[in-house]
Amino acid sequence: MNTQRRHFEPADKVAALKRHLCEKVPVSQLCDELKIAPTLFYRWLKEFFENGHAAFDNCRKSKAVEDAQQKKIEQLEAKLTRKNEVMAELMEAHTQLKKDLGEI
Secondary structure, eight states: OOOOOOOOOHHHHHHHHHHHHHSOOOHHHHHHHHTOOHHHHHHHHHHHHHSTHHHHHHHHHHHHHHHHHHHHHHHHHHHHHHHHHHHHHHHHHHHHHHHHHTOO
């Protein structure tokens, strides 16, 4: 009995959960329509409630992550600027040394 597993998109799972929670469609009816076992539906429901906080944390986390990334970018840009300044000074000194030695 080789049947392929079906994979439901997250949006489809949420739509099924929404129909049950908001429209009060019985679990048995949804499972019949989707051709899934009730245990699978309840697993989706459990995952939905366990991970629901992510929908609200997302904005704060992304802002904090963006701020951290921006700070890191600014630090790296300052470091690069300083490196370029040092390189320019060294090249100037090197060129002056060559002139003094008569190589240029």
